[in-house]
Amino acid sequence: MPTSSKNAPVRGVSETDPRVDAVRVWFRDAGRDLPWRGRTTPWGVLVSEIMLQQTPVVRVEPVWREWMARWPTPAALAADTQADAVRAWGRLGYPRRAKRLWECAVALVADHGGEVPSTLEELRALPGVGDYTAAAVVSFAFHGRALVLDTNVRRVIGRAWRGEPLPAAHQTVGERAHAAALMPADDAGAAEWAVASMELGALVCTARVARCDECPLASSCAWFAAGCPGLEAAPRRTQPWHGTDRQVRGRIMALLRAASSPVNITGHAALADVAPGQLDRCLEGLLVDGLVTRDDATGRVSL
Numbered sequence: 508m509p510t511s512s513k514n515a516p517v518r519g520v521s522e523t524d525p526r527v528d529a530v531r532v533w534f535r536d537a538g539r540d541l542p543w544r545g546r547t548t549p550w551g552v553l554v555s556e557i558m559l560q561q562t563p564v565v566r567v568e569p570v571w572r573e574w575m576a577r578w579p580t581p582a583a584l585a586a587d588t589q590a591d592a593v594r595a596w597g598r599l600g601y602p603r604r605a606k607r608l609w610e611c612a613v614a615l616v617a618d619h620g621g622e623v624p625s626t627l628e629e630l631r632a633l634p635g636v637g638d639y640t641a642a643a644v645v646s647f648a649f650h651g652r653a654l655v656l657d658t659n660v661r662r663v664i665g666r667a668w669r670g671e672p673l674p675a676a677h678q679t680v681g682e683r684a685h686a687a688a689l690m691p692a693d694d695a696g697a698a699e700w701a702v703a704s705m706e707l708g709a710l711v712c713t714a715r716v717a718r719c720d721e722c723p724l725a726s727s728c729a730w731f732a733a734g735c736p737g738l739e740a741a742p743r744r745t746q747p748w749h750g751t752d753r754q755v756r757g758r759i760m761a762l763l764r765a766a767s768s769p770v771n772i773t774g775h776a777a778l779a780d781v782a783p784g785q786l787d788r789c790l791e792g793l794l795v796d797g798l799v800t801r802d803d804a805t806g807r808v809s810l
């Protein structure tokens with residue numbers, strides 16, 4: 508949510524680490540003007556955060572726009588069915604998120620008058636909302652002070668302040684304490700730092716490429732000063748896809764989304780190349796997750 512010119516003074520903070528201020532100023536010019544930043548409702552922010560959990564911005568944006576046009580409020584989504592939500596999830600992947608988001612809308616209507624609450628505690632109690640998402644909603648939707656520590660923020664802080672090439676697999680108490688200590692004291696400043704540091708990690712200090720010549724931290728970055736050591740040795744996280752259960756589950760879901768009536772999955776020509784054992788396993792998984800239902804009489808399944 509860039510809000511002012513490149514040389515705008517940092518507002519409201521006097522004792523923040525100057526590197527934090529530098530990232531905030533950078534963001535005002537360089538941050539992307541994404542539709543869920545600054546000109547949507549808390550519901551729009553919550554939907555975006557659930558979608559962005561495991562899917563890149565470029566794929567999320569069109570689906571988010573469709574969702575918000577169709578379901579601009581929790582009440583609107585809650586009034587439709589879970590199957591509608593799963594169908595509209597399209598190819599964002601991990602469709603359990605659609606189910607949880609629909610359940611979340613129902614809970615918001617039942618317990619919060621159809622509004623998204625503004626406290627961490629209330630947010631964490633909602634279906635599908637964990638610590639990170641709750642903090643992101645407090646910060647991005649309500650401009651409150653919450654520790655938003657995703658992988659992008661962790662990488663930026665780890666490199667610039669501690670000289671580490673990539674974050675460890677799991678957050679430590681010490682890492683969270685360090686990140687908390689860097690947060691500006693005021694709500695607005697903390698919220699701006701959260702979105703700005705995340706954006707720096709997404710655009711400039713990425714996992715595979717560090718564009719240090721474009722970075723507001725280049726003159727003070729511990730990892731850059733050390734010559735950016737250790738990146739080559741870091742294990743690449745690869746995500747095998749073709750032939751996996753995840754892929755087969757996705758194919759089943761695509762079939763069901765497109766179908767106008769219940770489908771015989773095990774005998775379907777479009778899945779004939781899948782081994783029967785794997786097909787059964789994937790279908791059972793979708794049934795257990797509550798994403799599909801099966802008619803016991805016919806064996807046909809639908810969303």
Ligand code: SF4
Nearest residue numbers: 712719722725728731
């Ligand atoms: S100077 Fe380079 S390594 Fe350091 S935070 Fe910026 S992009 Fe990342």
